[in-house]
Amino acid sequence: MIDQVSALIREAAAEVVLPMFQHLSSADVSEKAPGEVVTVADQRTEEVLSAGLTALLPGSVVVGEEGVAADPALLDRLSGTDPVWLVDPIDGTANYAAGRTPFAIMVALVRDGTAVAGWIHDPVADSLTVAEAGSGAYVDGVRMRISADPPPPGGLRGPIMTRFFPPGVREAFRERARVLGEVLPGLHCAGREYADLVAGVQHFAVFWRTLPWDHVAGSFLVREAGGMACRLDGRPYEATSEGTGLVAAASEPIWHEVREVLRAAGV
Ligand code: IPD
Numbered sequence: 001m002i003d004q005v006s007a008l009i010r011e012a013a014a015e016v017v018l019p020m021f022q023h024l025s026s027a028d029v030s031e032k033a034p035g036e037v038v039t040v041a042d043q044r045t046e047e048v049l050s051a052g053l054t055a056l057l058p059g060s061v062v063v064g065e066e067g068v069a070a071d072p073a074l075l076d077r078l079s080g081t082d083p084v085w086l087v088d089p090i091d092g093t094a095n096y097a098a099g100r101t102p103f104a105i106m107v108a109l110v111r112d113g114t115a116v117a118g119w120i121h122d123p124v125a126d127s128l129t130v131a132e133a134g135s136g137a138y139v140d141g142v143r144m145r146i147s148a149d150p151p152p153p154g155g156l157r158g159p160i161m162t163r164f165f166p167p168g169v170r171e172a173f174r175e176r177a178r179v180l181g182e183v184l185p186g187l188h189c190a191g192r193e194y195a196d197l198v199a200g201v202q203h204f205a206v207f208w209r210t211l212p213w214d215h216v217a218g219s220f221l222v223r224e225a226g227g228m229a230c231r232l233d234g235r236p237y238e239a240t241s242e243g244t245g246l247v248a249a250a251s252e253p254i255w256h257e258v259r260e261v262l263r264a265a266g267v
């Protein structure tokens with residue numbers, strides 16, 4: 001299954017995402033909501049992936065970002081009994097539409113509300129981060145164990161996505177977070193943040209808005225690599241877990257360190 005889905009994702013990247021990258025006309029880009037850009041490539045990629053994924057697993061259904069934008073009732077599939085493919089056809093659309101990297105394709109397989117497999121593909125680098133439940137996470141075939149080598153205190157590195165934070169908390173958290181180490185502004189591509197965590201390039205990522213196609217695959221991959229991805233109350237983040245706020249970290253101690261800073265800022 002892992003390899004078949006990987007091949008399908010690579011095919012969608014080669015046939016749709018990469019040929020249209022830096023070749024979009026203004027008619028190919030629109031706003032589905034204020035400040036939320038979508039391109040013809042997002043829609044075509046989701047169509048191609050949806051057809052391929054449901055063919056791979058008879059009885060499965062798709063919850064894709066663009067499908068839900070057109071019909072929000074599709075989200076109900078996440079609490080049903082059929083296996084669900086969660087699809088973010090292009091993550092980092094604002095970058096993609098502007099002709100910039102990074103952007104990613106993300107897919108998760110969810111059974112009974114729990115992720116059991118995940119894929120993040122960087123089409124430009126042709127890099128794939130994948131995992132199946134219990135098998136560990138792999139980047140381009142190499143097993144990743146992110147918590148093996150803990151950094152020194154104050155030596156952490158990671159992004160804090162404050163765009164959707166409550167206004168009062170945003171500045172207080174940014175200020176206090178400096179104690180952690182190097183706080184990055186974020187790359188506008190959640191998939192890349194998770195892939196960098198799994199690869200050990202960064203140690204944490206903090207998100208406020210937690211739409212399932214943005215976070216289920218990545219959270220699952222981080223856990224399979226030995227890290228932790230939980231709501232602020234410590235519940236593992238899953239597709240149907242209600243609420244806002246998500247901290248992904250390379251290890252449990254790092255997760256608690258970041259959580260403490262949030263607490264001190266009033267969250
Ligand atoms: C966005 C990216 C971004 C995150 C936004 C998402 P999209 O996804 O993942 O990093 O901060 O919340 O909406 O819309 O480009 O698929």
Ligand code: CA
Nearest residue numbers: 088091092214
């Ligand atoms: Ca996304």
Ligand code: CA
Nearest residue numbers: 065088090091
């Ligand atoms: Ca998207």
